[in-house]
Amino acid sequence: AQKVTQAQTEISVVEKEDVTLDCVYETRDTTYYLFWYKQPPSGELVFLIRRNSFDEQNEISGRYSWNFQKSTSSFNFTITASQVVDSAVYFCALSEARSQAGTALIFGKGTTLSVSS
Amino acid sequence: EAGVTQSPTHLIKTRGQQATLRCSPISGHTSVYWYQQALGLGLQFLLWYDEGEERNRGNFPPRFSGRQFPNYSSELNVNALELEDSALYLCASSLYPPGNTIYFGEGSWLTVV
Numbered sequence: 018a019q020k021v022t023q024a025q026t027e028i029s030v031v032e033k034e035d036v037t038l039d040c041v042y043e044t045r046d047t048t049y050y051l052f053w054y055k056q057p058p059s060g061e062l063v064f065l066i067r068r069n070s071f072d073e074q075n076e077i078s079g080r081y082s083w084n085f086q087k088s089t090s091s092f093n094f095t096i097t098a099s100q101v102v103d104s105a106v107y108f109c110a111l112s113e114a115r116s117q118a119g120t121a122l123i124f125g126k127g128t129t130l131s132v133s134s
Numbered sequence: 135e136a137g138v139t140q141s142p143t144h145l146i147k148t149r150g151q152q153a154t155l156r157c158s159p160i161s162g163h164t165s166v167y168w169y170q171q172a173l174g175l176g177l178q179f180l181l182w183y184d185e186g187e188e189r190n191r192g193n194f195p196p197r198f199s200g201r202q203f204p205n206y207s208s209e210l211n212v213n214a215l216e217l218e219d220s221a222l223y224l225c226a227s228s229l230y231p232p233g234n235t236i237y238f239g240e241g242s243w244l245t246v247v
Binding site (some may be wrong): 025048049050052054059060061062063064067069108112114121122123125126127 | 165167176177178181190222224226228233235236237238239240241243
């Protein structure tokens with residue numbers, strides 16, 4: 018069965034600290050997709066990144082970087098030099114290729130990041 | 135280009151009433167999804183529509199229903215509202231099949247009193 022675990026419920030950091038949000042997934046499918054979304058207090062889920070199971074290359078986008086490791090079934094998200102505007106709930110999600118018959122996205126329970134000035 | 139739009143932003147209903155929430159997907163997207171985000175319960179998958187057909191539904195009672203129109207917009211109906219239906223309802227859209235990036239709207243806050 019597919020499952021996404023975000024073990025960190027809440028993280029608090031001070032501005033300019035680096036922070037890593039952990040995501041561990043379970044799937045029996047060989048083709049799957051992993052996502053990260055950000056949910057600010059307004060409620061909208063903002064898409065951050067999509068990665069397919071055949072692409073283990075890490076990605077960097079500005080202060081954001083993602084580390085995908087199939088060997089440990091992890092897709093971790095690091096924010097470098099955090100800012101107050103990064104305060105939000107971050108969700109990791111999984112979609113299986115055979116999801117044509119299943120749910121579209123399975124979400125982890127989210128990690129609430131609070132960045133103080 | 136417009137993103138996923140939802141209406142209304144906020145809705146207050148009385149227990150036992152019906153609520154209707156509406157969603158317009160991103161232009162070109164044929165798949166529409168509905169998720170419920172209740173306090174403390176995370177994001178729960180409700181319904182998935184594509185090309186006007188219901189493709190799958192989550193573990194919700196039949197009083198949660200919806201439809202997708204020929205222009206791919208969608209509405210979610212919740213009948214016989216219960217207090218625990220109070221939640222943020224998020225609509226999302228994507229190209230078919232799943233695996234493509236799913237984009238979310240700002241959500242509709244439903245409060246049942």
